[in-house]
Amino acid sequence: MNINRHYLDLQDSYLFATVAEKIAAYEAQNPDQRVIRLGIGDVTRPLCRAAVEAMEQAVREQGTAAGFHGYGPYQGYDFLQDALRQHYAAFGVTLERDEIFVSDGAKSDVGNILDIFAADNRVLVPDPVYPVYVDTNIMAGRRVFYADATAENGFLPLPDEKTDADIVYLCSPNNPTGAVYDRAGLKAWVDYARARDAVILFDAAYECFVTRPELPHSIYEVEGARECAIEIGSFSKTAGFTGTRCGYTVVPLELKRGGVRLRDLWLRRQSTKFNGVSYVVQRGAAAVLSGEGQRQIRADHAYYMENAAIMADALREMGVWFVGGEQSPYVWFRCPEGDSWAFFDRLLTRAQVAGTPGAGFGRNGEGYFRLTAFGTHEDTQEAMRRFIKAL
Secondary structure, eight states: OOOOGGGGGSOSSOHHHHHHHHHHHHHHHOTTOOOEEOSSOOOOSOOOHHHHHHHHHHHHHHTSTTTOOOSOOTTOOHHHHHHHHHHHHTTTOOOOGGGEEEESOHHHHHHHGGGGSOTTOEEEEEESOOHHHHHHHHHTTOEEEEEEOOGGGTTOOOOOTTOOOSEEEEESSOTTTOOOOOHHHHHHHHHHHHHHTOEEEEEOTTGGGOOOTTSOSSGGGSTTGGGTEEEEEESHHHHSTTTTOOEEEEOOTTOEETTEEHHHHHHHHHHHHOOOOOHHHHHHHHHHTSHHHHHHHHHHHHHHHHHHHHHHHHHHHHTOOEEESSSSSEEEEEOSSSOHHHHHHHHHHHHOEEOEEGGGGOGGGTTEEEEESOSOHHHHHHHHHHHHHHO
């Protein structure tokens, strides 16, 4: 019996698992110290009332013969697909039900979507980058190339015509840097993909934090994107579903490669390997997209962005260069000392504050550090007070 030896090409541990292990080791040795976690992007605000009430009602339905739901539709229930269509219509994008696939989260789909692509495709990802993009392709044996995201280009790389790629990952607002593409930047990538018959995998997990009207929420706001892009979204950061689990992937009907609709391949994959998201969770997700649900979650978005402002103000006070913190819940700053893992250790031991070292996101992340705004106001304020004192 042979194993998939491509797994041996991975780093020994997933980035955020390493961060968690380091924190746990420090806490075990220092039980009297309270570590404030601003590293892993988990949320702290509870589910909004609209979602809770919808799920409570759905649970009661499940307890009746008339209202019981077993296996659901492979692409998700009509009511959630329609709610997502209305959500996209708010920023000028028209979708069909058949293009929307409800999933258990963006992280799953970012990796699973690769099942419909051959292993010999060349994959282009920005560097620094969310590690899942790279690791899932290495697991399949694909060659991964990098588009340099640096301070000089605002951590928003544009296509290099000398680089050929079949699959391109983009994330905007970006994780980890918080940088956001404008329409011109996305149009450059769409033109690049169409010229090469490439496919863009667009991660829109943080689109809810975009408030400036000139910045796009969806790549489908760009002309031509429906012919070359798959978009992956999430309720995790939008509505606090990190533990509840719900996301979605959009595959336009006109997106074809090799004479085959990619939407049909994705349906075949999902109907074979995935049994869908529970009826209860989908009712909660649909309630999030209702008028009342949107009002409630926007208050949570504002809460997190107040945390981002607290972090940004502290960094300005110290004269530390950073990006993000606006239109994004992440702040990406230049380490006062170059080595990002050494800075992680210093911040943990001197201030009992944990962030994420930039080196964990790629070569261009070295020398930078990511903080998340998903904590509480109290913890964020205390963390930055400790941060300033320690540095």
